[in-house]
Amino acid sequence: MTGLIPSAYLLTAKDLAEIDALLGQILSGGLHTVEDSGFHEDAPVLAHGLPLALRRHLYEFRLKEPSAACLVRGFVLDDDALGPTPATWREAGSSGPTLTAEVFFYLCATILGESAAWSTKQDARLMHDIVPVEGDEDKQLGSGSNTVLTWHTEDGFSDLRADYLGLMCLRNHSATGTTVASVDTMSFDARTAAVLREPRFEIVPDGSHFQPISATVRASLGAELLARGLTRLEHMRDSPAPVSLLFGARERPYLRADQYFARAIDGDDLAAEAYASLAEEVASRLEPVILEPGDVLFLDNYRAVHGRDSFQAKFDGTDRWLKRLNLVRNLRDSMEYRSSPSTRVMV
Ligand SMILES: O=C(O)CCC(=O)C(=O)O
Ligand SMILES: [Fe+2]
Numbered sequence: 001m002t003g004l005i006p007s008a009y010l011l012t013a014k015d016l017a018e019i020d021a022l023l024g025q026i027l028s029g030g031l032h033t034v035e036d037s038g039f040h041e042d043a044p045v046l047a048h049g050l051p052l053a054l055r056r057h058l059y060e061f062r063l064k065e066p067s068a069a070c071l072v073r074g075f076v077l078d079d080d081a082l083g084p085t086p087a088t089w090r091e092a093g094s095s096g097p098t099l100t101a102e103v104f105f106y107l108c109a110t111i112l113g114e115s116a117a118w119s120t121k122q123d124a125r126l127m128h129d130i131v132p133v134e135g136d137e138d139k140q141l142g143s144g145s146n147t148v149l150t151w152h153t154e155d156g157f158s159d160l161r162a163d164y165l166g167l168m169c170l171r172n173h174s175a176t177g178t179t180v181a182s183v184d185t186m187s188f189d190a191r192t193a194a195v196l197r198e199p200r201f202e203i204v205p206d207g208s209h210f211q212p213i214s215a216t217v218r219a220s221l222g223a224e225l226l227a228r229g230l231t232r233l234e235h236m237r238d239s240p241a242p243v244s245l246l247f248g249a250r251e252r253p254y255l256r257a258d259q260y261f262a263r264a265i266d267g268d269d270l271a272a273e274a275y276a277s278l279a280e281e282v283a284s285r286l287e288p289v290i291l292e293p294g295d296v297l298f299l300d301n302y303r304a305v306h307g308r309d310s311f312q313a314k315f316d317g318t319d320r321w322l323k324r325l326n327l328v329r330n331l332r333d334s335m336e337y338r339s340s341p342s343t344r345v346m347v
Contacts, residue, residue, distance in 0.1 A: 011074030068182035068304035084317025113327035132313035169291035177288025200271035229347020
């Protein structure tokens with residue numbers, strides 16, 4: 001196990017029996033998909049039925065911030081029963097043979113935060129599929145494969161970005177690493193740290209935020225909210241507001257950065273130098289975490305940057321397949337960009 005995750009939680013046989021009973025109860029109620037809004041409303045309460053030690057472990061990760069990543073290992077998956085890895089996220093859907101795993105993942109996630117979706121990503125679904133897509137091999141997207149997905153804070157350009165990113169591994173025959181670096185392992189000289197704390201950098205949205213929005217999602221958001229949100233997104237792309245890359249407590253800072261989509265403001269040589277030091281430091285700290293089927297990995301998006309090693313996709317139904325959740329501590333922060341308090345889609 002990597003040094004990044006000092007306290008992985010290994011599910012015991014007793015835990016698995018309790019989880020099995022809880023999932024059986026939830027699924028016997030007729031749940032067909034984790035995209036069910038009734039399930040979203042109930043999930044934080046249903047999660048009280050998870051094993052106590054697991055809930056404690058997850059809550060401690062949130063409260064005490066002992067590490068930048070938290071791994072829950074031992075959920076049992078039958079590779080054959082999952083069916084083929086879908087060719088695209090659109091084909092995946094959140095039902096059928098992966099439902100039980102998704103419900104477990106979602107329940108664990110509610111101990112850390114509220115799930116939130118982007119209208120622009122994967123048709124506003126909460127539960128994303130990360131699969132290699134033919135044609136995207138060399139793109140800086142979760143659907144890429146041949147090219148390393150460079151390290152980044154998830155949605156680092158946005159103040160509405162996740163507090164936690166959840167990944168559940170369904171299949172990883174290629175043993176492809178999710179790369180992670182914790183800000184705790186990085187050190188900067190005082191001058192560099194001071195510059196990184198100043199708003200002398202910009203981060204622009206990646207291509208995943210400019211996918212077409214379906215008519216259904218458009219209608220559910222309404223024209224005014226949609227126009228306001230999209231104008232804001234374009235503004236963040238075309239004239240991003242200056243941000244700092246380190247923030248929070250001096251002794252244990254938080255980090256927001258992106259190897260590909262962040263840069264020093266044009267003409268600021270000191271900031272460019274500080275950014276180069278940061279990039280070098282991150283690159284030297286990045287470690288692969290090879291997710292195994294059934295693994296649930298939560299990354300603290302304020303304390304870890306992550307990416308993915310390159311791999312050769314086969315596009316034959318056996319490729320790597322992860323599920324992903326975007327979690328925030330406080331849904332209210334995005335109220336201006338959602339249509340109601342309990343609606344989880346942000347423009
Ligand atoms: O594929 C992975 O391991 C991580 C992909 C990624 O960066 C993400 O899902 O945000
Ligand atoms: Fe990511």
